[in-house]
Amino acid sequence: MKDKLYEYLLMLGDNSMILGHRLSELCGHGPSLETDIALTNISLDLFGQVRSYFQYAAELKGEATEDSIAFLRFDRDYRNVILVEQPNTDFAHVIGRQFLFDAFHLPLLEQLMKSNDEMIAAIAAKSIKESRYHLRFSSSWVKRLGDGTEESHNRMQEAINHLYPLVSELFRETETEKGMKELGIGADLELIKESFDEKVKTILSEATLEIPAVPSRQTNGKTGIHTEQMGFILAELQYMQRAYPNMQW
């Protein structure tokens, strides 16, 4: 059970970490000062969550720290979904990726607040306020871009067309997720999906955008099968810990 719980914490933490990393790449390069501040703020929230999950995971594992978990695993041991490792192609892709993740993340945290695991419940209770703001921010921008100019509409639709087929992975239950759900520790992905579908339908419709009728993609980030991007993300993320091992910073 302990191993499964550890693995589950990695899934939760890695999603926040890799998305937070992608957002941090934009720091200082946003389309306006206000959006720059907002995206950095979301990244900061996500890394705060990562620390909570990994400190708990380190405690469970023993002989580990939040940093050894964050920076010293090999590529195949990261458990994030493929959606969050998608690059910052343009602002529409950044917003699309954020919105689809937030629409999943908020109902996930709502369930985790009721987790039988007190620590997870506490982390979720703290994170949910942040997640509510993230979803409000990303939804408002999906609407602005979707129902803005012709160019922004086209870009936003293109981003959704690219990102939406990656969403199915969020709801494809792994053994770990199944185990955690049965113990009342983890979330029921089917329930999250109902809320997710409803939210996405409403916001995209307000944004005059369409849910693309394209087949979902076979992705398995949750079991450690990543895109070719992941190695480069890790090369940056892990650089200091790899180049200067066993030091205090």
Add this chain to the structure above:
Amino acid sequence: MKIEDLEKKFQDRIDAGEKIEPKDWMPEKYRKTHIRQISQHAHSEIVGMLPEGNWVTRTPTLRRKVGLLAKVQDEAGHGLYLYSAAETLGISRDEMFRQLHTGKAKYSSIFNYPTMTWADIGTIGWLVDGAAIINQVMLTRTSFGPYARAMVRICKEESFHQRQGFEMILTLCNGTAIQKEMAQDALNRWWWPSLMMFGPRDEESPNTEQSVKWKIKRKTNDELRQQFIDITVEQAKVAGLTIPDPDLKWNEERGHHDFGAIDWSEFWRVVKGNGPLNKERLKARNDAWDNGEWVRDAAMAHSEKQAQKEELKKAV
């Protein structure tokens, strides 16, 4: 009232320690000087995000990640209130950006140097924010109200950044030989550019006299530089680092440290756009602006559509 009388009344107010507010009468030169200085200060915050942002994806620990993200975010916030303070003098943010992007407006030259190692991030906090605070504490009492008030808030955050930076350097100095060497190398590279942050020597600083009269400056460049050196020398001792100046020594008589000659030709080269990264910094700002144009246009178009919908609702 004649212009001379207005100017006298204005100067009397400043001499009496009153704050000048945006709607008050002010000499045109006072307005222009403030637009130049406040926007230059705002640009420095925004361009200053770039050298530190360069390390955001590569921090050694999660704790440092959160600290650095928060710091860069604070700088964007400082940029925001400084641009707002300048806007009260009748210039738009877009116009200030245009001046930055075309190279007409300046920003602090220190940000044209590269952040090569992690120690540079600590050193920027320690030296660059340290130097900035010395300038800015003085500005909390400047005569222009919105600028002085923005400075009060900015100083609080900068002082936190400075302590955080010095703590990063102490951690390196108490670490392995490699880490200490990294810290020393960073100090060697940033020391002289940090001293240049206070601007040219007093005899070559044409703005000083007028600025003192308007309380934009309460101390001269050389006085501030000396204050910074005296403080920093002590901090370097605590860290066990050597300031890269063989002529640096305590002068009992003056009660200050004497220091070696600053290479002002380097200062002017960087100010004139030929520093190590001037072109790259401006390009990064221009790219962010150009790539963001369609986003800003969309936000504008959307808000116009929403307003029209509101109108229609009211009409019905």
